[in-house]
Amino acid sequence: MxxxxxxxxxxxxxxxxxxxxxxxxxxxxxxxxxxxxxLYKCRDALxxxxxxxxxxxGIVALCNKERIPVIPFGGGTGLVGGxxxxxxERPLVLSLQCLRAVRSINAARDRMTVDAGxxxxxxxxxxxxxxxxxxxxxxxxGSSQIGGIMATNAGGVHVVRYGNARDLCKGIEAVLPxxxxxxxxxELPKDNSGYDLRNLIIGSEGTLAIITAATLKLFRPPGExxxxxxxLNGIExxxxxxxxxxxxxxxxxxxxxxxxxxxxxxxxxxxxxxxxPFGNSSEWLVMVDIGALQKSDVEKHVxxxxxxxxxxxxxxxxxxxxxxxxxxxxxAMRELIPSAHIRIGAVASHDISLPAEAIVPFVNSxxxxxxxxxxxxxxxxxxxxxxxxxxxxxxxAGGESREFRHCRTPIVDAIHGLVRGYGxxxxxxxxxxxxxxxxxxxxxxxxxxxxxxxxxxxxxPHGIMNxxxxxxxx
Ligand SMILES: Cc1cc2nc3c(=O)[nH]c(=O)nc-3n(C[C@H](O)[C@H](O)[C@H](O)COP(=O)(O)OP(=O)(O)OC[C@H]3O[C@@H](n4cnc5c(N)ncnc54)[C@H](O)[C@@H]3O)c2cc1C
Numbered sequence: 001m002x003x004x005x006x007x008x009x010x011x012x013x014x015x016x017x018x019x020x021x022x023x024x025x026x027x028x029x030x031x032x033x034x035x036x037x038x039l040y041k042c043r044d045a046l047x048x049x050x051x052x053x054x055x056x057x058g059i060v061a062l063c064n065k066e067r068i069p070v071i072p073f074g075g076g077t078g079l080v081g082g083x084x085x086x087x088x089e090r091p092l093v094l095s096l097q098c099l100r101a102v103r104s105i106n107a108a109r110d111r112m113t114v115d116a117g118x119x120x121x122x123x124x125x126x127x128x129x130x131x132x133x134x135x136x137x138x139x140x141x142g143s144s145q146i147g148g149i150m151a152t153n154a155g156g157v158h159v160v161r162y163g164n165a166r167d168l169c170k171g172i173e174a175v176l177p178x179x180x181x182x183x184x185x186x187e188l189p190k191d192n193s194g195y196d197l198r199n200l201i202i203g204s205e206g207t208l209a210i211i212t213a214a215t216l217k218l219f220r221p222p223g224e225x226x227x228x229x230x231x232l233n234g235i236e237x238x239x240x241x242x243x244x245x246x247x248x249x250x251x252x253x254x255x256x257x258x259x260x261x262x263x264x265x266x267x268x269x270x271x272x273x274x275x276x277p278f279g280n281s282s283e284w285l286v287m288v289d290i291g292a293l294q295k296s297d298v299e300k301h302v303x304x305x306x307x308x309x310x311x312x313x314x315x316x317x318x319x320x321x322x323x324x325x326x327x328x329x330x331x332a333m334r335e336l337i338p339s340a341h342i343r344i345g346a347v348a349s350h351d352i353s354l355p356a357e358a359i360v361p362f363v364n365s366x367x368x369x370x371x372x373x374x375x376x377x378x379x380x381x382x383x384x385x386x387x388x389x390x391x392x393x394x395x396x397a398g399g400e401s402r403e404f405r406h407c408r409t410p411i412v413d414a415i416h417g418l419v420r421g422y423g424x425x426x427x428x429x430x431x432x433x434x435x436x437x438x439x440x441x442x443x444x445x446x447x448x449x450x451x452x453x454x455x456x457x458x459x460x461p462h463g464i465m466n467x468x469x470x471x472x473x474x
Contacts, residue, residue: 061179074148080433116147155429160385171215222291
């Protein structure tokens with residue numbers, strides 16, 4: 001039975017500030033009330049930004065005692081509404097923004113322990129300063145925080161080589177709802193002494209604990225890299241092209257991103273770029289990134305692979321970045337696509353993953369289903385190398401997404417129905433948050449859901465942690 005939760009009212013604020021007279025309480029503004037896609041809006045909340053793990057622990061314990069809902073808040077870049085709670089009366093938003101230290105870097109052991117509030121970009125720079133690479137890369141790196149990255153088990157463009165956040169995490173420190181601190185930082189390579197709490201907390205989207213620090217796995221940076229943008233001879237060709245690159249560069253393919261031409265057209269339409277990288281040569285393109293540890297004429301070999309791909313009629317055109325500047329520009333174009341989407345406004349967005357063999361049949365069937373619903377523009381793109389597509393549906397040119405709000409449910413039902421039919425997942429790298437919580441209950445595996453519920457109830461018996469995320473409100 002769900003307990004009745006209370007608002008963080010004036011009486012609670014007085015108790016909190018009596019205990020922590022110098023508590024930092026940022027203003028509840030736009031940053032905390034909205035999420036990037038504007039789907040969820042929170043009207044009121046008490047925001048606190050503790051300056052130590054001890055403070056996090058004390059605040060959460062008090063919330064637990066008083067039955068105040070706690071919404072962990074990182075960079076606010078999550079795309080499934082996990083960080084914004086519109087249906088709760090004045091929850092406490094716990095921002096990690098003041099916990100920003102790099103606690104330690106051990107380059108010899110390829111590990112770095114950082115506070116949860118450090119941004120991904122800051123963590124990557126700290127690793128680079130120590131001569132190492134932290135390879136997780138997403139377009140929101142300037143704002144998203146390590147705590148949010150771990151809480152959502154973020155993916156990004158380098159999963160094909162380095163794995164997702166879970167694979168890149170060697171330890172977690174987290175505050176449980178009763179205020180106790182679980183410290184599993186810098187774990188030993190071998191430690192089978194019980195349940196794996198690190199992996200339970202990673203991907204829990206703030207519903208079990210507040211992550212306060214993480215130990216990250218670092219890598220030797222590539223000594224030589226090459227980036228190419230290749231125009232495909234149809235989406236089917238992406239499989240053959242990936243196989244050619246994987247064979248030619250075993251363990252060195254750092255990214256293999258599928259791009260639809262419409263994504264680049266959106267950059268022009270929204271004024272983010274002036275022109276397309278190619279003419280109208282192909283509907284489908286791939287951005288491939290190769291990173292070799294040793295200098296080994298990577299560019300020459302990439303050209304050879306591209307020539308072989310042309311001989312096999314897999315590609316029709318291509319650009320190989322000739323300088324670091326060109327490389328950065330190609331990646332900037334890829335990374336700006338989500339910003340163009342936000343400017344245009346999607347009718348529906350989907351973050352899905354599919355078995356490799358289902359990608360092409362899915363794309364073909366989905367195009368037919370969407371066309372049957374309305375005259376939409378579709379940008380299907382994403383991390384082809386790991387079977388993760390973003391299937392985003394937009395109004396026709398000149399239209400507004402709000403005019404097509406009534407089409408959202410039929411579109412989502414059509415796409416997610418197809419994904420389930422092909423044995424895929426409707427929550428690939430962004431998580432469930434509030435956006436997919438109800439659908440998860442409806443279609444998820446019942447034994448798995450029951451086990452998840454039991455874990456949630458055991459760790460958070462009063463249900464204060466991020467109510468409404470992952471599990472819908474009762
Ligand atoms: C332009 C753009 C591009 C993106 N590209 C990608 C991509 O390629 N791949 C990808 O996976 N994601 C992507 N995202 C989504 C997003 O950036 C990630 O989900 C990111 O991991 C969220 O981090 P955050 O710090 O902003 O978390 P928030 O948005 O603040 O929170 C997200 C969730 O985590 C919880 N949370 C946050 N901090 C903590 C903490 N310390 N302890 C416990 N729970 C916490 C929140 O309660 C919420 O449920 C993108 C987003 C944008 C806007």
